[in-house]
Amino acid sequence: MRTFADxxxxxxxxxxxxxxxxxxxxxxxxxxxxxxxTGDHQWIHVDPERAATESPFGGTIAHGYLTLSLVTAHVVQIFTIEKLTMVVNFGLNKVRFHTPVTVGSKVRATAVLLDLKNSPAGKLGTMKVSIEIEGQRRPACVAEVLALYRDS
Structure with a gap:
């Protein structure tokens, strides 16, 4: 984990x-x-037997939004910033789902800081976060994630 002083x-x-x-x-x-x-019970996600025979992916796949929802849990493993009083999600600029995540696959995130600028409520950060799938060339998801940071 990378640690930033401020x-x-x-x-x-x-x-x-x-x-x-x-x-x-x-x-x-x-x-x-x-x-x-979420109420999304599409068979491609929740019916392993049907997905094994009818899905082009050979089994069930994670919801795209499930993959996207993992961003926060993975980003907190990548870096920390000391002397912060608050961090909140501010939104997304762009999200693309490139490769389905089959159940049983392993994923991880990589993050690149694109921008950190002043805003009335603190510093607004933009990061490019890629959710990678172990053994796959293309990522599952790439998102521009916005977070609002306040320091002490």
């Missing part, structure tokens, strides 16, 4: 790859729980 040091890392998170296996239980939480 937002100034973090800003100096603009354009750099900040690192990557640990690999995390995507389980059918996670996918089923996400389906329950």
């Amino acid at each position: 937002l100034g040091e973090f800003a100096a890392a603009t354009g750099e790859n900040l690192g990557h998170s640990e690999w995390q296996e995507i389980t059918q239980e996670q996918v089923n729980q996400f389906a329950e939480a």
Whole structure:
């Protein structure tokens, strides 16, 4: 994990790859729980037997939004900034789902700081976060993630 002393040091890392998170296996239980939480029970996500025979992916796949929702949990493994009083999600600029994540696959995130600028509520950071799939050339998801940072 990379540690930045403050937002100034973090800003100096603009354009750099900040690192990557640990690999995390995507389980059918996670996918089923996400389906329950969102109401998206499409068979390609929740019916392993049908997906094994009818899906072009050979089995069930994670919801795209499940993959996207993992961004925060993975980014906190990549870096930390000391002397912060608050960090909140501010939104997304762009999200693309390039490769489906099959159940049983392992994913991790990489992050690049694109910008950190002043805003009335603090510093607004833009990061390019890629969710990679172990053994796959193309990422599962690439997103421009916005976060609002306040320091002490």
